[in-house]
Amino acid sequence: MLDCIVIGSGVAGISAALTLQANQKTCMIIGNAHLSDKITKAERIHNYPGLTDITGAEFTQKLQEQLKRAGISITEQKATGVYPMQGKLGVATQEGGYFEAKTVILAGGVETVKQIDGETQFTGRGVSYCATCDGFLYKDKNIFVLCTSKRLESEIEHLAGYAKTVYAFLLYKDVGELPQNVVFVKKMPKKIIGDKRVTGIEFVGESLQIDGVFVLKESASPTSLLQELDVRDGHIVVDRNMQTNVQGVFAAGDCTGRPYQYAKAVGEGNVAAHSVSRYLYENK
Amino acid sequence: MLDCIVIGSGVAGISAALTLQANQKTCMIIGNAHLSDKITKAERIHNYPGLTDITGAEFTQKLQEQLKRAGISITEQKATGVYPMQGKLGVATQEGGYFEAKTVILAGGVETVKQIDGETQFTGRGVSYCATCDGFLYKDKNIFVLCTSKRLESEIEHLAGYAKTVYAFLLYKDVGELPQNVVFVKKMPKKIIGDKRVTGIEFVGESLQIDGVFVLKESASPTSLLQELDVRDGHIVVDRNMQTNVQGVFAAGDCTGRPYQYAKAVGEGNVAAHSVSRYLYENK
DSSP states (O other): EEEEEEEEHHHHHHHHHHHOOOOOEEEEEEEEOOOOOHHHHHHHBBBTTTEEEEEBHHHHHHHHHHHHHHHHOOOOOOOOEEETEEEEEEEEEETTTTEEEEEEEEEOOOOOOOOOOTTTTTTTTTSSSOOHHHHGGGGOOOOEEEOOEEEHHHHHHHHTTSSSEEEEEEOSOOOOOOOOOOEESSSSSEEEEESSEHHHHHHEEEEEEEEEEEOOOOOOOOSSSSSOOETTTTTOOOTHHHHOTTTTTTSSSGGOSSSOOOOHHHHHHHHHHHHHHHHHHHHH | OOOEEEOSSSSSHHHHHHHHTTTOEEEEEOOOOOHHHHHTTTTOOOOOTSSSSSSSHHHHHHHHHHHHHHOEEEEEEOOEEEEEEEEEEEEEETSOEEEEEEEEEEEOOOOOOOOOOOOTTTTTTTEEEEEHHHGGGOOOOOOOOEEEOOOGGHHHHHHHOOOOEEEEEEEEESSOOOOTTEEEEOOOEEEEEEESEEEEEETTTTEEEEEEEEEEOOOOOOOSOOOTEEEEEEEEOOOOOOOOOOEEEOSSSGOOOOOOOOHHHHHHHHHHHHHHHHHHHHTT
16 A cells, blocks of 8 residues: 555645655655646746746746656546545545555645636736735736735735735725725726736726736635545644644645745645654554 | 844745745845855755755755845854844844844754764765665665664664664664664764765774764754743744744744754745744734
């Protein structure tokens, strides 16, 4: 039986798999051979130590080469359920696959609900979900921000530090003191428009010319993979060892909460893999 | 006043500084222009996502270039004390420097007590502190392991998976079942010998020919920088946001506990920087 099944092929899952292999543990990754849309579509990554100012596509290529060299392949299926059993875990997939392992690392990211018309179409071409990651691209430009939570308000301030004008549509109460270049929009956006990149946003009866759209949301959907999993505010609850409340099940990356950053995901994948090693040693 | 002082120039501190800059926060790094001996001396790093199989020296160079490009310099001093005051923190250095900031990130690593004669001399040339990092270099070779803690026993098993024979000197009780190629040594090692690399180890009255030495210890010294800091088993206690028990003080990297891995340190530095941003927003 496998030592571990890693669900998810973003940087958290890859980090976990590389470290499991370093620790001489057998594992499989269930995910996407293209790794992660979120990585690939990142316009530019500038705070990942060791890789200065690379694009998401370049990062993806480096990771794919590294996996190839390590002899790690990705099983291209979509996991639909994790089933705890006596001393092992079963994982079922949409394609009808069924796999068993002693442990599971959940690294499937968070689903971002996409609801403005055109949002999917322009992701990575003017639509972003991360102010910290992409804010600097909009120096002296005009942007539109949809923000669903008071907890994310500091990201609007962050964007205002770069942008000329921030048109903000806020879906929460108790709005704090924001910089003067933040203009509140009261209408729900209807459609993002553009050609190669975003050029504007439409509302009922009017439109705005803008260069970028930021959609700032708390994680949308809790994992539906494993019913008994402790999930809070859409994120899997883990301790400092990335252990969930279910025995033998660990989690890493965006699915455990913010910040949604490559460095954070990579670190958590590494820690989860080490925790798997210790778990296997203590339960052999 | 600065937003943040980062104490330590290893990967955790660098990750924190890069992300603080991305978040438009002012910071200084107090550390070493050569970054970290631990990084530089790493023979080979093979589980850091994005950088396949590089040496510590290469990694150091990449990080230095990245800092230079980001315009982040390192203040070459040694921090000796952190002093919480009303709404700010003071940091004093051995060189007589004194700096103030709204927050501090402790990223100074852990001190490894070096006690076998020759240990410092051969670090990175046959002496290692990390089984996961360097074990694979000793496939079918003979190694000596000094281990001080039952909690680290799984690392001996890890090494035995690669090495021909593991000569183990164990400084703890309740020794578990270890692989057959682990030979227990009862004498305290006196001196590591070699030329360019380790070739053997001496005991009173005898010696062994070996290719490598692993010194496996729990963190040696708790941080003496800040008296009221909550420290357990030699590591700074932090929550998932890298917040310590002292207001405005965060920690990241090896100083917060195992695994002592680059990926983990990088992730924690990133999270600590984001927590600083949130703290500054909430306390402005």
